[in-house]
Amino acid sequence: MRMSDWLEQEDLRLRQGESSVGGYPYGFMDDGxxxxxxxxxxxxxxxxxxxxxxxxxxxxxxRGWGTGGIQITLSLITPDDILKVIDxxxxxxxxxxxxKKFIQTVADVEITNDTLTATVIQTRHRIPxxxxxxxxxxVLQVPYPEALREVEASEAETRRMHAEADYSRMWLYLYEDIxxxxxxxxxxxxxxxxxxxYIMDPSPIPRWDVPKLHQAETLYLFGAGREKRIYAIPPHTxxxxxxxxxxxxxxxxxxxxxxxxxxxxxxxxxxxxxxESGDRTHYCSDSGYCDKRFA
Amino acid sequence: MEPLIRIRGLSxxxxxxxxRCLSSTGPEYxxxxxxxxxxxVACNDVSFNLYKNEALGIVGESGSGKSTxxxxxxxxxxxxxxxxELHSDAVLDALPELxxxxxxxxxxLLGLSPFQKRQVRNAxxxxxxxxxxxxxxMNVSSGGNIAERLLGAGWRNIGAMRRRAAELxxxxxxPLERMDEPPKNFSGGMQQRVQIAKAxxxxxxxxxxxxxxxGLDLSVQARVLDLIRTLQSEFKLSLLxxxxxxxxxxxxxxxTMVMKYGRVVEAGLTxxxxxxxxxxxxxxxxxxxx
Numbered sequence: 001m002r003m004s005d006w007l008e009q010e011d012l013r014l015r016q017g018e019s020s021v022g023g024y025p026y027g028f029m030d031d032g033x034x035x036x037x038x039x040x041x042x043x044x045x046x047x048x049x050x051x052x053x054x055x056x057x058x059x060x061x062x063r064g065w066g067t068g069g070i071q072i073t074l075s076l077i078t079p080d081d082i083l084k085v086i087d088x089x090x091x092x093x094x095x096x097x098x099x100k101k102f103i104q105t106v107a108d109v110e111i112t113n114d115t116l117t118a119t120v121i122q123t124r125h126r127i128p129x130x131x132x133x134x135x136x137x138x139v140l141q142v143p144y145p146e147a148l149r150e151v152e153a154s155e156a157e158t159r160r161m162h163a164e165a166d167y168s169r170m171w172l173y174l175y176e177d178i179x180x181x182x183x184x185x186x187x188x189x190x191x192x193x194x195x196x197x198y199i200m201d202p203s204p205i206p207r208w209d210v211p212k213l214h215q216a217e218t219l220y221l222f223g224a225g226r227e228k229r230i231y232a233i234p235p236h237t238x239x240x241x242x243x244x245x246x247x248x249x250x251x252x253x254x255x256x257x258x259x260x261x262x263x264x265x266x267x268x269x270x271x272x273x274x275x276e277s278g279d280r281t282h283y284c285s286d287s288g289y290c291d292k293r294f295a
Numbered sequence: 296m297e298p299l300i301r302i303r304g305l306s307x308x309x310x311x312x313x314x315r316c317l318s319s320t321g322p323e324y325x326x327x328x329x330x331x332x333x334x335x336v337a338c339n340d341v342s343f344n345l346y347k348n349e350a351l352g353i354v355g356e357s358g359s360g361k362s363t364x365x366x367x368x369x370x371x372x373x374x375x376x377x378x379x380e381l382h383s384d385a386v387l388d389a390l391p392e393l394x395x396x397x398x399x400x401x402x403x404l405l406g407l408s409p410f411q412k413r414q415v416r417n418a419x420x421x422x423x424x425x426x427x428x429x430x431x432x433m434n435v436s437s438g439g440n441i442a443e444r445l446l447g448a449g450w451r452n453i454g455a456m457r458r459r460a461a462e463l464x465x466x467x468x469x470p471l472e473r474m475d476e477p478p479k480n481f482s483g484g485m486q487q488r489v490q491i492a493k494a495x496x497x498x499x500x501x502x503x504x505x506x507x508x509x510g511l512d513l514s515v516q517a518r519v520l521d522l523i524r525t526l527q528s529e530f531k532l533s534l535l536x537x538x539x540x541x542x543x544x545x546x547x548x549x550x551t552m553v554m555k556y557g558r559v560v561e562a563g564l565t566x567x568x569x570x571x572x573x574x575x576x577x578x579x580x581x582x583x584x585x
Contacts, residue, residue, distance in 0.1 A: 165410065171446040179438065
């Protein structure tokens with residue numbers, strides 16, 4: 001169903017005074033709230049990488065546990081959607097399961113673990129291994145939306161820095177890292193320049209996932225519920241990790257390692273240390289993809 | 296020869312202001328605070344030219360508006376009134392958008408956006424403050440302090456930036472093995488020299504020196520002044536030297552302006568001003584300091 005058709009249908013339903021799911025409006029939030037969030041999303045899409053402030057609503061879970069992502073998902077979802085929720089790549093972790101149950105209750109949608117059949121994927125700290133398409137939306141949960149917070153504590157000052165594209169202090173931070181440690185030591189939340197303009201925090205995804213943001217087919221939406229910001233990377237946007245000519249960006253090195261379960265050697269791996277033996281084994285971080293290969 | 300930069304009617308007022316501010320402040324009234332509305336006229340109607348490779352001195356007691364003038368020209372504070380125009384020789388290539396077609400002087404720089412002002416600053420200005428804490432990041436390495444300005448100007452090669460930093464630190468006599476140490480580990484004189492190296496990193500045409508030797512002991516003062524003179528002739532810099540020390544002005548500057556209560560009371564060749572002061576405040580200054 002097209003979004004516009006769905007909105008018309010919703011509108012009609014509301015005028016008839018129906019409340020669809022469990023005594024709540026469809027999608028838990030009232031219509032005004034969803035409209036407000038959709039407007040913020042549109043603005044975020046129109047200015048890639050710019051943090052749009054929005055009125056973050058109270059959700060039935062604590063702020064800082066994915067409420068930004070949930071609000072985006074709920075404001076976009078329709079009964080035809082198929083939802084996947086992952087937490088650091090895993091479909092079965094407590095946070096992911098609870099969010100899935102909640103959204104299923106209030107939005108009456110089908111749930112899947114398969115990246116390719118999902119229409120909306122909400123994620124914490126990973127981008128799925130399988131290539132996503134233009135028909136899908138990836139919603140990322142963001143704890144700290146401000147990429148410049150490391151170098152500047154004041155919100156007023158970071159806003160000025162963004163407005164004037166005054167990013168020399170961020171670059172200086174990377175310079176000092178290289179001088180002190182021989183390389184850039186940021187392992188996750190690696191800052192990127194979006195569309196040649198804004199420096200953006202890609203949420204705490206590993207470096208491994210950063211190249212997937214560049215010229216992607218899929219719409220990426222970022223929601224920070226506690227910090228009350230929404231930002232976006234629309235499809236086919238240039239996204240470049242900050243790097244120097246003589247110290248280029250590189251992703252995690254898993255050469256010689258592979259998943260102990262499915263054998264994949266081209267995925268982002270989690271290291272697991274066995275309690276008794278102290279042996280180190282590796283498993284795919286993306287559990288849905290690993291299941292698919294293992295089956 | 297045309298001036299590198301033309302400054303006309305530069306003024307800065309703190310407070311709401313009233314129509315009687317200008318007629319009730321200044322040297323004649325021995326105050327820069329308007330008795331009617333309480334506004335402070337820090338700087339009023341200052342006009343002068345700065346030529347290429349010359350050193351212009353500004354003397355005056357504290358509160359006379361010297362440092363205000365520098366902060367206005369360095370775009371740290373917004374001026375209340377006035378114009379600052381650049382000669383096209385200086386930056387036409389780097390910032391062509393500042394120049395109307397065929398004009399020799401730029402648009403009024405004070406009317407630019409903050410982003411453009413920073414571009415102008417990165418392209419042609421350097422500043423050295425009395426207090427190194429203002430000009431340096433004390434917790435960042437000395438090399439990093441210099442690199443910051445280069446990064447702001449779009450440099451993205453660590454090796455090239457380190458070579459440039461090393462070159463400047465060598466010129467300012469900082470041992471290279473201390474390049475990766477933060478300036479907080481250094482003595483006051485060394486910090487001042489790191490500040491000078493940082494100010495020179497972007498190859499500026501204009502260097503603002505705000506009481507650079509105040510607070511340093513005499514032998515260190517002499518070395519810093521010596522260094523500034525050497526660098527000026529090497530890089531063909533235009534200097535704007537703010538000082539309350541006539542000795543410093545005498546040593547560095549060909550021309551001098553004397554300020555009091557936000558007004559320029561006398562201007563001319565430094566020798567003339569020191570040998571034959573006309574304004575009674577200048578006479579007092581010369582008599583008490585030489």
